[in-house]
């Protein structure tokens with residue numbers, strides 16, 4: 119099974135998840151606020167969408183499901199991550215939730231696909247940046263919504279080959 123697991127407080131991550139779902143074949147869309155993360159256990163390819171809230175925190179539904187994510191064995195699972203954030207409003211915690219989720223799944227053995235360049239973003243600090251690149255796709259609907267479709271197109275082309 120292949121699925122996109124997401125949660126969304128104001129609809130931005132949901133919209134991006136839907137667009138990714140329409141570009142890639144065979145991925146079920148799962149809103150974890152309703153369905154939780156149990157189906158991760160049945161998946162061999164997983165896409166996870168998280169937004170950052172508070173000051174560098176996981177979105178609430180992800181926070182509520184974190185203990186369940188920590189129960190999943192990600193060994194032999196391919197995982198691609200995307201994160202929504204606001205680089206102007208939160209330049210010191212930009213898309214931190216993406217970095218938090220990366221830590222969780224790699225600790226449990228996930229094989230990560232779909233890291234991206236941080237070119238074209240302006241921020242000071244991000245937990246999602248490791249060695250000069252982002253651990254997944256970064257979307258900023260607050261400041262750069264005009265770039266979203268191109269960013270999605272190239273990321274989906276890339277991960278579609280490996281997931």
Ligand SMILES: Cc1cc2nc3c(=O)[nH]c(=O)nc-3n(C[C@H](O)[C@H](O)[C@H](O)COP(=O)(O)O)c2cc1C
Nearest residue numbers: 126127128129130131169170174203204208212213
């Ligand atoms: C109160 C509040 C706190 C936020 N905190 C952060 C943050 O720490 N880092 C960040 O990159 N974005 C932050 N954001 C921006 C959201 O992550 C961004 O608007 C995102 O698109 C929301 O996605 P969602 O509606 O799918 O939850 C915050 C937004 C609000 C309103």
